[in-house]
Amino acid sequence: MGVQGKRVPRAVREQQMLDAAVATFARRGYRAASMDEIAEAAGVSKPLVYLYLNSKDELFTACIRREADALKAAVRAAVEPDAPADRQLWSGLLGFFEHTAAHPDGWTVLYSQARTVGEPFAAEVAVMRAEIVAFVTGLIAAAARDADCEAADQSLADREVAALAHALVGAAESLAGWNAGTTGPGRPSGKESAATLMNFAWSGLDNLMTGHRWTPSR
Amino acid sequence: MGVQGKRVPRAVREQQMLDAAVATFARRGYRAASMDEIAEAAGVSKPLVYLYLNSKDELFTACIRREADALKAAVRAAVEPDAPADRQLWSGLLGFFEHTAAHPDGWTVLYSQARTVGEPFAAEVAVMRAEIVAFVTGLIAAAARDADCEAADQSLADREVAALAHALVGAAESLAGWNAGTTGPGRPSGKESAATLMNFAWSGLDNLMTGHRWTPSR
Amino acid sequence: MGVQGKRVPRAVREQQMLDAAVATFARRGYRAASMDEIAEAAGVSKPLVYLYLNSKDELFTACIRREADALKAAVRAAVEPDAPADRQLWSGLLGFFEHTAAHPDGWTVLYSQARTVGEPFAAEVAVMRAEIVAFVTGLIAAAARDADCEAADQSLADREVAALAHALVGAAESLAGWNAGTTGPGRPSGKESAATLMNFAWSGLDNLMTGHRWTPSR
Amino acid sequence: MGVQGKRVPRAVREQQMLDAAVATFARRGYRAASMDEIAEAAGVSKPLVYLYLNSKDELFTACIRREADALKAAVRAAVEPDAPADRQLWSGLLGFFEHTAAHPDGWTVLYSQARTVGEPFAAEVAVMRAEIVAFVTGLIAAAARDADCEAADQSLADREVAALAHALVGAAESLAGWNAGTTGPGRPSGKESAATLMNFAWSGLDNLMTGHRWTPSR
DNA sequence: GATGAATGAGGATTCATTCAT
DNA sequence: AATGAATGAATCCTCATTCAT
Structure with missing residues (x-):
């Protein structure tokens, strides 16, 4: 055969x-x-x-592990360790989008399939995601420190930095997911997607630093 | 039985x-x-x-249709038609998060399952999503007009308003998705989620209006 | 409904x-x-x-009985009781072909379906068939007597008259079966089919009367 | 198991x-x-x-094909290619009856079942039947030529030779069908059945050659 | 290192049949 | 006289998995 x-x-x-x-x-x-x-x-x-x-289960698990490791490695390899934090975040996002674009099947398995199949597998992906969120949280926090060293209420900011990181990762996943479903010239490049998200992250950061918020009672 | x-x-x-x-x-x-x-x-x-x-197919389709209609109806019922645009957006987001929180299974079927099963079903959800994105795009555009009537380069803004709406919807979906997977006291309320996103939308809008952007070469 | x-x-x-x-x-x-x-x-x-x-079984049985009775009645009604035997046979065949042509579904149920379904039903049709064969046997025997009153070895002829009747009925069924499967102008009329079979019957009868046979050792 | x-x-x-x-x-x-x-x-x-x-369909088709091929092969193997036409017809009929008697299930599947199930299958059997009818038509035509070389109106005869072949095959099928339903000592041997049909064929042929027919108006 | 032969278990779908009204 | 609501029991088919070589 x-x-x-x-x-x-x-x-x-x-x-x-x-x-x-x-x-x-x-x-x-x-x-x-x-x-x-x-x-x-x-x-x-x-x-x-x-x-x-x-078994089929172990085969699927092996797929998830391999693709998750590859994705983490790609992001890690993309960041320049000694650059300023915003630059690190930028290159990490770029690495993420370029890897998911280059390996759409891997991304689909991680993002769409593994999470919808149920328990042994969803947990595996959740761990990977937690690692990435932690990594991004660290970068955002560092960027915040770089930008404004005399920040007053650090404890509040911590909680909100985490929220921002979560939102950023969620948005990146969503973007990558829709990218994977798009082909042809309309498909955004990795650079475009990364720039879009950097703008989100930066304005979110601005909001955090300046206490400038939208509220329903406005 | x-x-x-x-x-x-x-x-x-x-x-x-x-x-x-x-x-x-x-x-x-x-x-x-x-x-x-x-x-x-x-x-x-x-x-x-x-x-x-x-058949199983038709049953699944009926589920998708019912849940999609219910979600659209919930969002539509939530917005106050004569309020200012930002208020409309806020109440629409609130309606969205409250409905998805109240019907997590419906949301899971629409967002996680239908889109991963394949073609007859994914298309159904894509249509619903396009309707929601169009609705949000309209609200954001109106909000932008309300905020700054003498906006100079409207044509550029149009394209970017659409991008912002897409990102906003993607972020909302992602948030609702992770909410659906979370239970207990750590789960964000609909109000919290909606406020988070309004801040995103508003800072994104600011960026658009002021031409203030992050760029890698900065 | x-x-x-x-x-x-x-x-x-x-x-x-x-x-x-x-x-x-x-x-x-x-x-x-x-x-x-x-x-x-x-x-x-x-x-x-x-x-x-x-029940379905009783329904099918009722169909078989009704169609069998109708067919027997049609054949009986077609023969002219006081005509010479060959004329009776001819009109009986004509009645048979005209009825089966007029009621192709009934014939299909009797001939194709009931016999292939299995036991309770095949027996029902076998009884009807036996009645028809007996009827035809009588007509052929009478025709033979009409044609040649001083036939010598009647006992041998009896056995062979029965064989001829069987063959004639089988041929008629086969013809009606293929007719039922044929539509349009190519379909033989009842008259043609009946004439074809009369020729078979008559030459078969000739063979019987004259002892004129084909044998492999010829 | x-x-x-x-x-x-x-x-x-x-x-x-x-x-x-x-x-x-x-x-x-x-x-x-x-x-x-x-x-x-x-x-x-x-x-x-x-x-x-x-699948069940393909399994049934495979059965039909195998049995049809076996039947055609049995008939072909039975005829002696260089014998006179009547001898060839005789041995072909003998081969037919011996094969159907030896493989009653195969015959039932071809004759009773395949034709009543419906279209993909009935067509398969129709093709086989057409081949056999063509083969017999050829033999009868040859036999007619052997018997009477100076036959006058060949064109008329052609059409009627075909009719005779059809009738002969129909009669053979009918006989084989009733044979398959009969067991025990009453069951006719292949030789008897073949002889019966040879007599039919021969008297039919006589009718054709002599223009001797039964007509209702006689 | 690699495969042809084989199966237990389960899933979608249909059908004859009944009951309460 | 007539029907909407409901089901137990097959039937076709697929799949993950194993064994002997």
Whole structure:
């Protein structure tokens, strides 16, 4: 069945299987993707998939882990460690959008599929998300310190910095999700998406620093 | 099997079935939800579900339509038609968050499940989303006019108002999505979520009006 | 549902149901025809069909009986009792072909469906067939006596007259079956079909009378 | 579950499945035969039947094709190619009756079931039948030429030779059909059935050659 | 390292049939 | 005389998973 040569070393075969699985899970969803389909897409027989990855659940988990690690690595590799905080945030966002654009199936599996399938998997993604939120929170806080060293009520700001980070990550996910569903010339570039969000983050930060808010009773 | 009274008129039974279906689809996802489970949750036998709703696909579609209509109606009912635009936006957001908080299963079905299952269903949700984005775009544009009547470069603003509306809706969806996954005292109230987003919208609007932007080369 | 007036007397309703059932069974076969379909075709609700005809089996049996009786009656009505035997056979065949042509659904139910469904029903048709074969056997025997009064070995002829009758009936059925499957100008008229079979019967009879036979060792 | 050995190669298992399917379809009809029943009769599990034959429709089609091919092959193998035409017809008929007698289930599936189920299947059988009719037409025409080389009105004869062939095939089918329904000592041998039909064919041929016919107005 | 053969379990869908009105 | 409401019992089909080689 496999048109390609046989006797491929295990590590390589496993990556081929994960590639096939990610693509299939992204296109069909966890339940609708069949092990048959994945095995065929990987160019191997079904028992081999089981030999290496044990079960559909473990296969899906392996996909999630691989894609989550790759995404985190891409973001981490994108930030310049010694740059000013706003520059770090900017390059991190850029890394995020460029990676998700380059690996749309991975992003779909993480964002759309894993979170809708249910418990063992959603937790996995939640952990990754928490790490990213923490990372962004740190950057925003640093940026705030850089911008205004004599901030008065730091304790209040902490809580709101976290809210801002959450909102920023949520917005980034939403943008990436809609990007993944868009093809052709209308699709925003990573730079555009990142710039949009930097503007959000910065005006949000301004609001925080100046205590300038919209209120219903205005 | 059904513990409740029998011989219920069709219209009532259909709503019971849709209630059960929305809850089940939200918890399990489209594929994993079985018609057996739904019928049992509705307190009727499976053939009756088929008699009234025809197929799993049509049942799911009926759920999507009902929840989408309910959401649109809730938002529309929340806005005060003659209030100033910012007030309208605020009350619309409030209506949105209160409805999604009150009907988390409906929101999950619309936002998480329908969009990940594939084509006949995703399109249905896309239409609803487009209507909401258009509505929000109108409100933001009106608010911008109210705030600054002599705005110079309106044509540029139009394009960016639309981007802002998209981002606002995306952020609202993301927030509602994470709210739906959160229970207990940590869960933000509808008012909090709406206020957060109004601040986003307002600072975004400020950016638009003042031409004040963050750029990487800064 | 029923577009026609209500409160129809039972005897009439029953015939409407049988009409609908015969048409449906002919088109779909016994198993594939659903009681729903039949009730709808009859313009009544399903419980009414059950009220009058009790079960699908009994309904099918009633169809078979009605169509078998109608066919036998048509053949009997067609023969002129006091005519010479060959003339009687001819008019009987004509009656047979004209009736089956006028009631193709009835013929299909009897010939194609009832015999392939299995036991309670096939027996019903077998009885009808036996009656017809007996009737034809009598006519052929009479015709033979008319044609040649001093026939020598009557006992041998009896066995062969029966074989001829069987073959004639089988051929008639086969012809009617293929006629029922044919529509348009290519379809043979009842007269043509009857003439074809009379020629078969007559040459078969000749063979019997003259002892003139084809044998493999010739 | 299967009492026979396991790990049978695919080609063999497929034939076992077809054997079981032909027997089951013949006894119960297409609709009433369940895949469970067929799988059990084949001594395998249902999924294996689906793995090899894909669906009930395809399984039935495969049965029809196999039985049709076997029947055509049996007839072709029976005729002696260089014998006189009447001898060829005789041996073909003999082959037909012996094959249908040896494979009554196959004949039932072809003749009774496939034709009553509906369109994709009836067409398959119609093609086979057309091939057989063409073959017989050729033999009868040849026999006619052998018997009377100076036949005057060949064009008329052509049309009637075809009619005769049709009638002969119809009669053979009818005979084989009733044979298949008969068991025990009363069942005619293949030789008897073939001889009966040769006599039909020969007297029909005589009628054609001599212009000797029965007419109602006689 | 790799696969052809095989299955238990479950899911969508349909159908004959009944009951309360 | 007639029907809307309701269901138990199949039936077709798919899938994750294993075993022997």
